Amino acid sequence: MSVLIFAELDEGKLRKSSQEAIYYGAKVAEQLGTSATAIVIGQADDSELATAGRFGATKVLHAADSKLNEPNGMAYATVVAAAAQQEGTKVIVLAKSSLADAMAARLVGKLRAGLAANVVELPDLSNGFRVKRSIYTGKAFAYTDLTADVKILAIKKNTLAVEEKDATASVETFSPALNDGDFGIAVKSTDKATGDVLLPEADLVVSAGRGLKGPENWGIVEDLAKALHAATACSKPVSDLDWRPHSEHVGQTGLKISPNLYIACGISGAIQHLAGVNSSKVIVVINKDPEAPFFKSADYGIVGDVFDVLPRLTKAVQAL
Amino acid sequence: MVIRRCEPGQTFRTPGSHRLITIDHARPTLQQPQIDNTMKILVCVTSVPDTTTKITFTDNNTKFNKAGVQFITGPYDDYALARAIELKEKLGGTVTVLNVGEADTEPVIRKCLAIGADDAIRVNADPTDAFFVAEQIAAIAKENSYDLILMGRESIDYNGGQVHGIVGELLGMPSISPVMQLDINGDTAQITREIEGGKESLEARLPLVLGCQEPIAEWKIPNMRGIMTARTKPLKVIEPTSKDTLTNVASYELPAPRGNVKMIPADQAETLIQLLRTEAKVI
Numbered sequence A: 001m002s003v004l005i006f007a008e009l010d011e012g013k014l015r016k017s018s019q020e021a022i023y024y025g026a027k028v029a030e031q032l033g034t035s036a037t038a039i040v041i042g043q044a045d046d047s048e049l050a051t052a053g054r055f056g057a058t059k060v061l062h063a064a065d066s067k068l069n070e071p072n073g074m075a076y077a078t079v080v081a082a083a084a085q086q087e088g089t090k091v092i093v094l095a096k097s098s099l100a101d102a103m104a105a106r107l108v109g110k111l112r113a114g115l116a117a118n119v120v121e122l123p124d125l126s127n128g129f130r131v132k133r134s135i136y137t138g139k140a141f142a143y144t145d146l147t148a149d150v151k152i153l154a155i156k157k158n159t160l161a162v163e164e165k166d167a168t169a170s171v172e173t174f175s176p177a178l179n180d181g182d183f184g185i186a187v188k189s190t191d192k193a194t195g196d197v198l199l200p201e202a203d204l205v206v207s208a209g210r211g212l213k214g215p216e217n218w219g220i221v222e223d224l225a226k227a228l229h230a231a232t233a234c235s236k237p238v239s240d241l242d243w244r245p246h247s248e249h250v251g252q253t254g255l256k257i258s259p260n261l262y263i264a265c266g267i268s269g270a271i272q273h274l275a276g277v278n279s280s281k282v283i284v285v286i287n288k289d290p291e292a293p294f295f296k297s298a299d300y301g302i303v304g305d306v307f308d309v310l311p312r313l314t315k316a317v318q319a320l
Numbered sequence B: 001m002v003i004r005r006c007e008p009g010q011t012f013r014t015p016g017s018h019r020l021i022t023i024d025h026a027r028p029t030l031q032q033p034q035i036d037n038t039m040k041i042l043v044c045v046t047s048v049p050d051t052t053t054k055i056t057f058t059d060n061n062t063k064f065n066k067a068g069v070q071f072i073t074g075p076y077d078d079y080a081l082a083r084a085i086e087l088k089e090k091l092g093g094t095v096t097v098l099n100v101g102e103a104d105t106e107p108v109i110r111k112c113l114a115i116g117a118d119d120a121i122r123v124n125a126d127p128t129d130a131f132f133v134a135e136q137i138a139a140i141a142k143e144n145s146y147d148l149i150l151m152g153r154e155s156i157d158y159n160g161g162q163v164h165g166i167v168g169e170l171l172g173m174p175s176i177s178p179v180m181q182l183d184i185n186g187d188t189a190q191i192t193r194e195i196e197g198g199k200e201s202l203e204a205r206l207p208l209v210l211g212c213q214e215p216i217a218e219w220k221i222p223n224m225r226g227i228m229t230a231r232t233k234p235l236k237v238i239e240p241t242s243k244d245t246l247t248n249v250a251s252y253e254l255p256a257p258r259g260n261v262k263m264i265p266a267d268q269a270e271t272l273i274q275l276l277r278t279e280a281k282v283i
Helices: A016-032 A046-055 A073-087 A098-111 A219-228 A236-240 A271-277 A293-297 A306-318 B075-091 B103-115 B130-144 B163-171 B224-230 B270-278
Strands: A003-007 A036-041 A059-063 A091-095 A114-119 A130-135 A140-146 A151-155 A170-173 A186-192 A204-208 A231-234 A261-265 A282-287 A300-303 B011-013 B020-022 B039-044 B047-049 B071-073 B093-101 B119-124 B148-152 B175-185 B188-195 B198-205 B208-212 B235-238 B247-253
Touching (some): A003 A016, A003 A073, A003 A098, A016 A036, A016 A046, A016 A091, A016 A151, A046 A059, A046 A170, A059 A073, A073 A098, A073 B163, A091 A098, A098 A114, A098 A151, A098 B163, A098 B175, A098 B188, A114 A140, A114 B247, A130 B247, A204 A219, A219 A231, A219 A261, A219 A306, A271 A293, A282 A293, A300 B270, A306 B270, B039 B075, B047 B103, B071 B075, B071 B103, B075 B093, B075 B103, B075 B148, B075 B208, B093 B103, B093 B130, B103 B119, B103 B224, B119 B130, B130 B163, B148 B163, B163 B175, B163 B208, B175 B198
Parallel strands (some): A003 A091, A036 A059, A091 A151, A114 A151, A204 A231, A204 A261, A261 A282, A282 A300, B039 B093, B039 B148, B093 B119, B119 B235, B148 B208, B175 B208
Antiparallel strands (some): A130 A140, A140 B247, A186 B198, B047 B071, B175 B188, B188 B198
């Protein structure tokens, strides 16, 4: 009956978003009077996997077949379905990501499970199984009843404030039968920024728009991001103009993020941009136009020239 | 592109699935194996509120307020459709548009026909549950053997992003999302998919189910000739084949408004950092 959490690895370490998912899953397990088990796929040391206990998992199922080294939503769904069956799981929890989303959708088809995406609170179990999820790209919420026997919750970042405890999880090797049909997609190459803070996982984000006037001016944005250990993001026009890679575009048709702090520099704040960032905890807007609509949705605002303000903010952060 | 021979009543296992599929509709059989040299593409589209819509609800927060709302083709679906039309122009073939929706979605379907789709199917039902929608798509796909089933990475109303994966699973086909680039070479697709902080290049055999996003193609705008011919292109309306739903929305809520913005004079910009540390406690 245990709650099963799909936890992802990045370079052999549990992803931060997956730590949040484990913590959330353990809370749901408490509500249900059961335990939390994490399923981890890929190569990792037992000592790293045992840290899932810090977030509330009592057990980790580790599937380390070398065929699973490449992220593969279909094959991973087969593994998670087998783990769910072994554990008698009725609730599966995961943090949204390019891999987890692909995996979860296949899982819905396999298990006829009801999936709620962008869940923002713990479920309400007082009358059935009701979750609050973000819809209309952050413009509204839907209280949704999950009526299937198995339920899948894909949580949004910053759903709960994680509290770590001093505990370790037991680690068991998990070797379910794999399905040859799941390996029909060949990964030819991967092109990924390394060493930077991953935008979807970042607690702090510094974002900039056309107000920066050109890609050659991004240094001041990167300097502030570096001082804060923040990720960088951009508006749609900036990605359309190829000033920045598409993976940095936040907004209605780009990434939807919910960091603790979002600093928008030279972005006017069109409703499509707000949709992607309005669930950030704190929003700072820096714009030389006092009429920029973004100020209405901000917590802190500075009317000023980004070329003057950003370097000063960077210095102030460095002085902390 | 894909060679298929199947007889009525024939049962086979689809790759990657334990599901048994029974062929219950005869496809034309020739003396020689039928080689279909053109692409058969299905594009699934949603009809959603325009991205600038201010969302409100009625009936004690249990219904979306459609009053004064402009409905558009899902922006991601529009990218999928645009790429489908380009592939058709390059390789030959047909593009069928599928929408699960009530009669008020027909303007969106007609626009897709005006952009260049050949025909359309509307499954007459309110699309409130991803599994329900996926079952309708899968039922139609089983009857028609498409080489490609394209749709947006997610609908911009419920943002579930699951329908392509569920359809893939129900059909025993690979599914990939979000796809930023798609090229077809023989029976193989070259695909670029976005991942956190970058992208990956993939290769897979057809048939495939793909969730699409920019910059897979440029959005297309219908021209006058397209609009005229769209009026007479076939639009078939069918009833849903199953009614199963796995989720059910009980009520809606709007986000609490943010408190008033605290303005900091530009010449004291440094105080922002102090406030973020001591007041907002985020750094």
